[in-house]
Amino acid sequence: MDLEGAARRPYSRRAFLLGAVSASAAGVLAACTQPAAAPTTAPAAAPTTAAAPASPAAAASPAASPAALASPSPAAAAAASPAASPAASPAASPAASPGAVASPSPAAGGQFTIANPPPVPAANIASAKPYAGATITYYGDGVGQGNDLDKAAATQFQKDTGINVNVVARPQSSTDTFAQYQRFFQGQSPDLDVLMIDVIWPGQLASNLVDLGPKLGDASKNHYPGIVANDTINGTLVAMPFFSDFGILYYRSDLLQKYNISSPPKTWDELTQQATTIMNGEKGSNATFGGFVFQGSAYEGLTCNGLEWLSSSGAGNIVDNGKASFNNPQGIAVMNTAKGWVGTIAPRGVTTYQEEDARNTFQTGNAAFMRNWPYAYALAAANDSPVKGKFDVGPLPAASGQQPVGCIGGWALAASKYSKNPDASIEFIRYLTSPEFQTFRGVVGGYVPTIPSVAADPNVVQAQPYLTKVGNVTRVARPSAETGENYNQVSTYFFQGVNSILNGQDAASVVPMMQNQIDRLIG
């Protein structure tokens, strides 16, 4: 076998050498472009983003991308002292929520930086002390600001309670995250202690999650009852709300003004009329202008949009009392209405749009109305955004006589049943879902609170202006708790059906078919 190896070696050595040379060349390049002020500036911030921010923040040219400036903004704010932060922040944090730019009245602004997470509350420390020394693994937010906040929490928690937390960034795609959890649970792996789960997963993962009721039941009373109910499966609290999300309407206030429209649409019919008016006016100067963009691709996001249409038209939820409940005249009518938008007030390709497609279209000035989550607000209000200062948000339209609604999104925290340290895990969850920490996340990261008192906090409101504008909108939840293990399949039948309606099929024939599929599954 030696001879074969000898024959291979010249080729392999060369290949390896070339590969190593390229990689090290890239490394040398990296070293040369490494900004000077790298590690020392932000002690609590993660090393990965600490390296990135200093030079872009210093450069802070108006043409620099919002994403680039946004990710360093918490660290940049941390790098500068509180006194200097008002000077640094206008240039450095355009993509952070506009409130962050406005907020530094020095006391408030200086208090909320990523280097400065709130200390663990005394009661929490007391209940966590018995488990000091334990090490738990926390699957938290994806890379970026979310991960930075998680790491700040872990550091603070370790300092105050002695419990070590190992933070792992989840994959960016939620489907990939779900598959990862599936694999861990299938193998009953102890490598997972605390995990961040999507608001629609408690029912599907319940059999693998620790009952949080005994220890966190009281704390859960601080949170919105609707979300807690969503996290309670068969009477067992399997997850604590972490942050929320809901659908809102974005509209171009400047265009509304230009075409003498006094207020954003209250009904779906008004939306169509206003969009048509604006489109007719803008088509001459911008051939690609679309009236209304939303998430119409065949994926979970369409279930959210579809549920909003149904619920705001009095058609009910997707599943109610164990049966599909949207096969009624109002449901069919609103679905056909949505079908009518495609190609008229919505671009033909809207049936392939996810969140970013819609946001890019709206943010580059190519749409008058958009349905999206609050995350788009900060990006659209950034300094280099073409629609900065030209848009506003409000509740989604509804059928006349009906209330506007927003579909609930967001994530929760749970503990794995196969963890070797369930109690330490629960204490960490207690800290992460505490009002103090949620306020911190709300101001620094723009995460929508799940605690009413936090949502009313002036600092949070300043950081998230849309909270007051859409704060009182009825929130509607997808039927994940009710359908339990079958939710994904129910949702798939639903969004596939809605997508085919949007692509031209008649709702009167598709909706009954969807009802049959769902009823057969969960009946």
Place this chain on the structure above:
Amino acid sequence: MTKAQRRTISRVLFYILLAIISIYLVFPFYWAIRSSITPDNQLFSTPVVYWPDTPTLINYQLVLSSPNFIKALGNSAVVATIVTLLSLVIGVLSAYALGRFRFRGRLPVMYLILAMTMFPTIAVLPALFERVSQFGLYNTLWALIFTYLIFTLPFTVWVLTSFFEQMPKDLEEAAYVDGCTPFQTLYLVMLPLISPALVTTGLLAFIAAWNEFLLALSFIQTPDRMTVTLALFNFATSTAGGFQIPWGQIQAATVLVTIPLIVLVLIFQRRILAGLTAGAVKG
């Protein structure tokens, strides 16, 4: 129309066709370069910006200053190289047997090796994950190296087998007559003759391992063990909910990853082609 005119016209058409094909192949790469230096607010604007007025290198700065990305390049290089070497060594041995020897069980073995790669990866993934955890290989590069063999080995074996089969027997017999052992025959006589196949399967195995995503996503947990394909989708975003796609950075990283690969492959291919033409007329 004279023969010369016809020839010119066909030559012109040929060049036009080649140009169209080349544009088809290269245009997305040009688009990646353009996207990587375009400021974020012009990435998706209309009318489309074909080349930014104010190009920016900020995406490259961000990508290169992320230590995880550089590490990922190294990880991918290691995994792809070892997988390629293993595939070639094991593949050559197997293909020699399957291509030059006649024995019962030859066909079943070939189909058995092929069967490895006939299942959709997603189906065997849960079971593979269990094996990887069982052997304690979770979150290590070895998990990737061993599981990548599932798709590099069958292909390597089949291609090399077909090339071995094609080689005429008289060379082999001359070597035996000269007193060579089977291994010497393999190394001294056969391998040089099929070197184009070795280079090609090596390259294809390398790039297949380099570009693999699903298995890497499933078996790697920490950023310092990530491969390039994972690192590409782990660039920082600044908003909640995981919806934002940092496209400028992703494109910059794509350019950074693609160029060395192409350069590497070109150098490698040319070297072997040169070696081949030099040593072709032998014996």
Place this chain on the structure above:
Amino acid sequence: MSVQAPAQVQTAPVALPAVHSELVRRQTRLAWWLLLPSLLVVALVALVPLAQTVLASFTNERLASNRAVQFVGLKNYASLLTDDAFWHSIGVTVLFTILTVVFELVLGMGIALVVNSNFKGRGAMRAAMLVPWAIPTVVSAQMWRFMYHDVYGVFNDFLVVRLHVLPQNVAWIADPATSIPAIAAIDIWKTTPFMALLLLAGLQVIPTDIYEAADVDGANPVQQFISLTLPLLRPALVVALIFRTLDALRVFDVFYVIFGNRADTQTMAIYAQQTIVSFSDMGYGSAISVAIFLIIGIFVVAYVTIFKVEQS
């Protein structure tokens, strides 16, 4: 080194029966030793997971669930036979496979011929040919998705706004009429290099003097191609076809990025993934995977039979 038609098999020299069978036995033993590493890899890495998948297809197993796993015999397969969505996905996949394999074969052959010739631009062609292959699929699919966008995509901008070739923006991905060709264009772009490289390797082992002899005989390039090149390329061609078809029948990444779980464009692998991951239904998902395996097997057997690869 002169080459006679390589399909001719040189018979072994006549030898005494005892010596001959001893040689054969020794050869066989050597062959199995040479195969040992491959078989080890198969056994250690693939065999158990594949066996588990096949076994799971006879159960009602759910992933990450504490429900007891029961043996259900052929129930999953019976459901498959009446599953419209599955049959539709077979249709989509087969259509996609035929479309892409044919184009990639033609295009790959053309590029291989160009790079193998004395054509002046072949160096540039060789570099261009590698570009699609070198970009990871997960990124290139997303790139094409943005290029196909109906509002800000570069194709629409070029064809509608700049050249005025089309009257209005086309929703390449959304419109069912253009969906499959659009995604086929992506896959052809991405995988032609694979075909081209393999065919190029096949071309490179063909010695050039047979062409010189054919020139002397007065054969033109097309005749030379058909009667000399193609037959000599056949082994490389068959292997390239088998693996390309195999990959096309299992296609997942590009469809997932472009179409997601859209009902009318689901491929077999996407349907399997949806069943296993989204629905956590391991039993039914495994049955789908076994069915995919069988369908691929049909194609492989067809290729081998048509090209009579094993006849020698």
